[in-house]
Amino acid sequence: MQGVLLSEPLPDGTYHISFESDKVWVGERKNTINDAVVYDYDRYTAPEIEALSEGDTIATHLNGTEEITALTVESVERENNYVTINGGIEEGGIDLCKEDDHYRTLTWDDFPVYYEVGVAKQLVMADDIELSDGAADFEADPVIVKGDRAVCDAMSNEEDGYGWNAGNTTVTIQNGEVTHVDRIWVP
Structure with missing residues (x-):
């Protein structure tokens, strides 16, 4: 998104x-x-995450870095409104949670994984x-x-x-x- x-x-x-x-x-x-x-923070449409499977790639700001990483999906775990990709953030992957009609990144404390967009001078x-x-x-x-x-x-x-x-x-x-x-x- x-x-x-x-x-x-x-x-x-x-x-x-x-x-x-x-x-x-x-x-x-x-x-x-x-x-x-x-x-x-990264957001994804619900249909794109619900269709995600091994071998697909997902674009993400891995660990909140400014660069976009094309992450190859090696594993997907789904439980309720949570999705763990490649073992989640603990193993170098990402965690997502569903909010309304989309999924967003998730940290250990349930907040999004923020990345810097830039500086607004004033x-x-x-x-x-x-x-x-x-x-x-x-x-x-x-x-x-x-x-x-x-x-x-x-x-x-x-x-x-x-x-x-x-x-x-x-x-x-x-x-x-x-x-x-x-x-x-x-x-």
């Missing part, structure tokens, strides 16, 4: 990103996140941006922060120690601006 293609500005959509908190800048006209690394924040920050506690309601200046202040705070990375941070882009940032708790 088609993944993220990096262009500037990023087209409307939701993206996994990472950035350093010192890259959140308050500008004269607009506030920005600078030098954000954009990530994606993500401009909408004036009415909203941050939903649930990184502190899995069981607590996320902290909601609204407005570009308040979101900048919250995102540039390095004291919380949770960081902003592909596994816990997504941004939603609409009309060329970041309208929503979501950071989740990750064990």
Whole structure:
């Protein structure tokens, strides 16, 4: 399935990103996140994975590398909504899980295997941006922060120690601006 293609500005959509908190800048006209690394993960249509058999090849970003590997299928194991190819990630293969109508890569902690797409030099924040920050506690309601200046202040705070990375941070882009940032708790 088609993944993220990096262009500037990023087209409307939701993206996994990472950035350093010192890259959140308050500008004269607009506030920005600078030098954000954009990530994606491999997805496959359900029919293509359900038809996969020994001898076939599957294109993957093996172990999250940026290069695409054409992996020859030597073994396929299926159990419920999970597929293990060539022994899974423990043996140099890949693990997949079914989500809705497609399969995606899977790591030991059930998250996707992210790979770097590129660096977005400047993500401009909408004036009415909203941050939903649930990184502190899995069981607590996320902290909601609204407005570009308040979101900048919250995102540039390095004291919380949770960081902003592909596994816990997504941004939603609409009309060329970041309208929503979501950071989740990750064990």
